[in-house]
Amino acid sequence: MKGVINPRVINPQTGMTFGDLFSAPAEMGGLNYSEVVASANMQSLKAFGLNGKIGVAYKPTDKLSIGIDYSNPVNLNYKNGTANMDMTYQMNNGFGKVVTMLMQAEPEMTQQEAVQQAMQMFSGMGIDLTKGAADKYDAQAKFGLPQSLAFGLSYAATKKLRVAIDGEWINWEKAFDQMDITLAGGTNPNINKMMGTEGTIAMPFPMYWKNTMVIRTGAEYDATKKLTLRAGYVYGDNPVPSNTIFPVFPAVVKHHITAGASVKVAKAWMINAAYEYAFRNNQKATTVSYIGKEYNSSTSGLANNIFHVSVSWLLK
Secondary structure, X not given: OOOEOOOOOOOOOOOOEHHHHHHOOHHHOOOOOOOOOOEXXXXXXXXXXXXXXXXXXXXOOOOEEEEEEEEOOEEEEEEEEEEEEEOHHHHHHHHHHHHHHHHHHOOOOOHHHHHHHHHHHHHHOXXXXXXXXXXXXXXXXXXXEOOEEEEEEEEEOOOOEEEEEEEEEEOHHHHOXXXXXXXXXXXXXXXXXXXXXXXXXEEEEEOOOOOEEEEEEEEEEEOOOOEEEEEEEEEEOOOOOOOOOOOOOXXXXXXXXXXXXXXXXXXXXXXXXXXXXXXXXXXXXXXXXXXXXXXXXXXXXXXXXXXXXXXXXXXX
């Protein structure tokens, strides 16, 4: 909160901001908050991007196949979204603290008198309580999808059994270093005054993800001429550091098992089904979270059940 308070009303130091007021201890006339947060429900964001992939496959023998492929990074600029931000609870809580401080300073003051004086103080700081502390913004966000490099081997152990292994390097460090969020077009004078803006709030959101390696192994078995069975195991490093882990991006799972099957229902048609289970993994945030103090030492966890069904048409 970088908006400057009217020094004629509260003047513990020249150029005192609302952030100073909210964080200063009570003995200095402050509200003694360690952190002030607000909800901003972002929705309807849209982005368009193009992704390219190039690969090379080589079959040195009838049984062995080798392949390598590269996917380019994609920068995504999400636009045309909206965000409803509501600081009503924070405003009411701060107002209540001011009323309590006034009554403690002057025990003979009634609650009604304290409320009236608090309203005058807020008015003197440029805050019109009748206009509340909620607003609607135009929302934008910028982040990307990572580049990756993969290498794999496939080996036909028998006429019916094939096994494979591949490894993929994913450049999360560059793509998910920071997410830039911009809220524009805010018209609530109270929020603009406290934030020290003219309706635009720019928020660099720290992520600091790390590069990862993903190892996949699997086997495919032709049980009959019409039925093929598959099973596999996947291990992936956790890219999320403990100082930015929080529930919105808990991408912390490491171990997966997979199973699937394909059934040939006609000469050129196949039905495919697959199941993937990611074992639950928990990660504890550091004592000081870069996201917010509310996440200090918190624990985020994730497990996944994913089902796939598709139909294949074989062109000849």
